[in-house]
Amino acid sequence: MAPTRLSPPDLLAILEDRGYRITGPRRDVVRLLERKGEGFGAEQLCGELPSVGRATIYRTVRLLLEAGILCKLALPNGAPKYTLARFDHHHHTVCTQCGTVGDFRDSTMERLMRAIGAEIPGQIVGHRLEVYITCQGCLDR
Amino acid sequence: MAPTRLSPPDLLAILEDRGYRITGPRRDVVRLLERKGEGFGAEQLCGELPSVGRATIYRTVRLLLEAGILCKLALPNGAPKYTLARFDHHHHTVCTQCGTVGDFRDSTMERLMRAIGAEIPGQIVGHRLEVYITCQGCLDR
DNA sequence: CAATTAATGATACAAAGTATCACTAGATGG
DNA sequence: CCATCTAGTGATACTTTGTATCATTAATTG
Ligand SMILES: [Mn+2]
Ligand SMILES: [Mn+2]
Ligand SMILES: [Zn+2]
Ligand SMILES: [Zn+2]
Numbered sequence: 015m016a017p018t019r020l021s022p023p024d025l026l027a028i029l030e031d032r033g034y035r036i037t038g039p040r041r042d043v044v045r046l047l048e049r050k051g052e053g054f055g056a057e058q059l060c061g062e063l064p065s066v067g068r069a070t071i072y073r074t075v076r077l078l079l080e081a082g083i084l085c086k087l088a089l090p091n092g093a094p095k096y097t098l099a100r101f102d103h104h105h106h107t108v109c110t111q112c113g114t115v116g117d118f119r120d121s122t123m124e125r126l127m128r129a130i131g132a133e134i135p136g137q138i139v140g141h142r143l144e145v146y147i148t149c150q151g152c153l154d155r
Numbered sequence: 156m157a158p159t160r161l162s163p164p165d166l167l168a169i170l171e172d173r174g175y176r177i178t179g180p181r182r183d184v185v186r187l188l189e190r191k192g193e194g195f196g197a198e199q200l201c202g203e204l205p206s207v208g209r210a211t212i213y214r215t216v217r218l219l220l221e222a223g224i225l226c227k228l229a230l231p232n233g234a235p236k237y238t239l240a241r242f243d244h245h246h247h248t249v250c251t252q253c254g255t256v257g258d259f260r261d262s263t264m265e266r267l268m269r270a271i272g273a274e275i276p277g278q279i280v281g282h283r284l285e286v287y288i289t290c291q292g293c294l295d296r
Numbered sequence: 297c298a299a300t301t302a303a304t305g306a307t308a309c310a311a312a313g314t315a316t317c318a319c320t321a322g323a324t325g326g
Numbered sequence: 327c328c329a330t331c332t333a334g335t336g337a338t339a340c341t342t343t344g345t346a347t348c349a350t351t352a353a354t355t356g
Contacts, residue, residue, distance in 0.1 A: 086231060086232075088229040088230065088231055088232075089229065090227060090229055090283070091227075091229075107275055107276075107277070109277065110280055110281075116275075116276070118274060118275060120267075120271055120274065122267055122270070122271075123267060123271070126261075126263055126264060126267055127286070129263070130261055130263075130264070130286070133259060133261065134248055134257075134259060134286060134288060135248075135257070135288075135290065135291050136248070136250065136288040136289055136290040136291045136293070136294060137288060137289045137294060138286055138287070138288050139251055139287050139288060139289055140251075140286075140287040141284065141285060141286045141287060142231070142284070142285045142287070143282065143283070143284045143285075144282065144283045144284075145268070145271070145275060145279055145281075145282045146279070146280050146281040146282060146283070147275060147276075147277040147278060147279050147280060148277050148278045148280055149276065149277040150276050150277050152277070153277060153278060
């Protein structure tokens with residue numbers, strides 16, 4: 015399973031398919047995201063794209079979230095971070111030292127989640143797992 | 156493993172052991188928490204304890220968090236919710252319809268987390284799992 | 297019952313995000 | 327192409343959630 019990295023035209027096409035216009039600001043945001051690593055904040059994007067209004071940044075992030083292009087990572091404190099969604103369903107590692115975010119998938123985990131249904135009242139509709147780590151960089155340092 | 160529910164005197168004793176004073180406002184907050192179900196917000200507590208200053212509510216919540224008496228539940232959107240921590244380590248169910256929060260523990264999950272260490276770069280220092288459900292009440296309704 | 301010092305709460309401030317609305321600029325069809 | 331239509335933009339104001347300050351209050355200790 016190669017990390018299916020989508021290029022900006024692809025991402026814009028997804029928006030277009032949903033009936034949204036391809037505008038200058040949206041192009042700018044998507045281009046910026048493409049160059050970005052894992053785990054960026056909305057306010058950070060505002061700082062790096064001063065030519066685009068803050069409201070538009072937030073609107074575009076919401077749009078990309080709804081389109082499944084971004085995933086939102088609610089941290090234990092502070093503003094949420096976003097990452098380009100490379101896989102349909104996956105989880106995240108967060109370094110508690112430096113905040114670096116990584117992706118991973120684990121099929122055993124998904125199987126277990128199905129099994130867990132029996133222990134839980136009601137019907138499972140989804141789940142979210144965050145693994146807190148000290149990343150390699152922080153271990154070395 | 157019986158759900159070890161602690162009473163307000165116990166909770167206050169934990170604070171006292173940590174060198175904090177037992178004050179009127181802290182007593183009020185703890186008493187309120189005791190009567191509360193799972194999953195309440197800080198702002199909600201402010202509304203229900205107008206006699207206690209907002210700053211003090213937030214300070215007390217932080218204190219109880221640090222003491223391990225509360226757990227903080229970062230939701231995918233909106234303000235975090237808190238619950239009385241009945242177990243040392245556990246996870247939460249959140250009903251996506253009505254927001255009701257529940258606790259659970261799963262030893263298989265914990266074992267799996269240890270195994271997952273091999274797949275992940277760096278060193279695991281913790282994890283957090285939220286299971287999104289439609290609760291029994293919402294299914295019935 | 298002082299004296300000491302932690303805690304309180306009014307207030308101001310900060311950060312993150314949303315609503316408004318006059319204006320701009322994509323899309324579309326002639 | 328151009329004119330039209332409407333989605334999108336961005337300045338601004340506002341809301342929500344949470345924190346910093348600081349004069350005042352009250353819990354502890356002896
Ligand atoms: Mn991701
Ligand atoms: Mn809990
Ligand atoms: Zn790190
Ligand atoms: Zn429900």
